[in-house]
Amino acid sequence: MTETLLEIDHLSVDYETGRGDLKALRDITFDVNKGEIVGIVGESGCGKSTLISSILRLTAPNTRFREGEIRFKGQDLLQASERHMRDLRGADMSIVFQDPMQTHNPVLTIGQQMLDIQHRSKQSKADKLAHAAKMLGAVGIPDPEARLKQYPHEFSGGMRQRIAIAMALMSEPDLLIADEPTTALDATLEVQIIERLQELQREFHCAILFISHHLGVIAELCDRVVVMYAGAVVESGDVREIFHDPKHPYTRRLIECDPGHIKERARVLPTIPGEVPDLANLPEGCIFRDRCDQAMSRCATEVPPLDQLKEGHHAACWLNHEEVTT
């Protein structure tokens, strides 16, 4: 029996700007079940970061939640008190950021920083340090007791990211948000980190919301995938369905563009011509229409709904809508 941990329910988020409201997220709906790894893919400007900061409620002052709910264990986080959010962050939900070189305080030892984040715990300092050392060991840092006395600059990039993961998992959260955790690392370290995440996920049973624009990493790590484009979910489903039978033209093009997909040396690599539309001045109809090679007249006037194509596979495209309804 799968139990839903996080429900994003018709979430729409605006940023108030001098040019008018920028519609950063529009009608986002998807779930994360307990112990599941869900990947969010999308290119720059698709709203991944707005989504994460909305879940953690660490949004910029000009953010306006226009519609929808974010339910975590059934409770709407957008209505929760600031006090309650503070209790959740770092305890029930935690995050690993993109750049491991900038997530640690450079003037405190790793041990001190790992003590500080256990401020809620009533344990003795010695116990907390032992717990910190155990977590460093769990992410594969050799000689953890001695390493606790060292400063961030004494660790390599890959190690710093593993330390960030250790810190995020210390309180055994139910939800770990990983925001492009491997983008700043090279390929061998990237593989180390995703393998480590898989192991830890099995050990701690936390759900992981994994944000990345690297399709290879998503394919390898995730159970389910949500594809976002320009602030909207265009497709979501099981990782195999998404990669083997993508239903939205954007998903299809995105997978085609990945050079990892093309084994023979190609003279011309596929691209998606055009630019992401201006979110302060949304075009009518389908958001992807301008760049879509299968656009129809209907796409210019009506926004396609996120149809369920089969159990657990959704896509927002008029092409599939015809199939669903006929």
Add this chain to the structure above:
Amino acid sequence: MSLLNVVGLKTSYGPVNVLAGVSFTVEPGETYALVGESGSGKTTVIRAIAGLAPAQDGSVTFEGQEIRGAPESVMRPLRKDMTMMFQDPVGSLSPRLTIRSLITEPYRIQGMKDRDLDAEAKRLLEMVNLPTHFADRYPYQLSGGQARRVGVARALALEPKLILADEPTAGLDVSVQGELLNLLNDLRERLGLAMVIITHNLSVVRHVADRMGIMYLGRLVEEGTTETIFNDPRHPYTRCLLSANPEPDPDARLERIALKGEPPSLLKRPSGCEFRERCPFAKDICTQTPEWEVNSGHGLRCLAPLS
């Protein structure tokens, strides 16, 4: 004659030997890729070639002329023919100059006063598929992909013979990445451009490079045509790197070869083969120091090569 000939290039910062003798050649019109982990010395190699990093020993010849440690008065005129594309697309553009000034700066630096800078700016923007009105914009008004294309336009302004490109696609979305690689491929064919490209994206290497060199701890450990390296990697480190390339296919079950541990400190280089301690295939013989051996164009530094 090779366009670029690097022999035994060594760079150290105090006691840290960043480059421990790097040698390779680039022919006119050829694309050569340097790959390897962070800290393997890739960026230092191309910066040393361009005269932006010190090189205490070895030789760099460009069109037959020795340029290692050459004074700025010698380097400056050469930078017409050998330009650099820097890693950080936005950071390498001055925030206070318009795109027009940025991409026409090479003409001013080279004292080419007869050029119509407005016309050149227009030509360059068109070449990299940017709208010509971008000439009046400032770098902060550009996306990462657009800034990257401005970097390409600037590197190509003087129609160089060689481009040194440091991670030209890092941080770009896949759709934009393809656009940039197509642009470079196209320019290479039309202008006969040679390139040294640094990247850790092996899928990119496969599509742009003719030959590639794999670096470990400031040395080449394997070198060959891109085809040879992908189909027949002999060095265990190369095999590990190639196996660490996540495929966009959830059912791809890769035979992944895990690298043990962390790269060793450059202050305490291991004895014998420097990859020995992390090598999943190390043998007793590996305590001896391997020499660089070349067999029909395939270079290798390994005493226990894989077959």
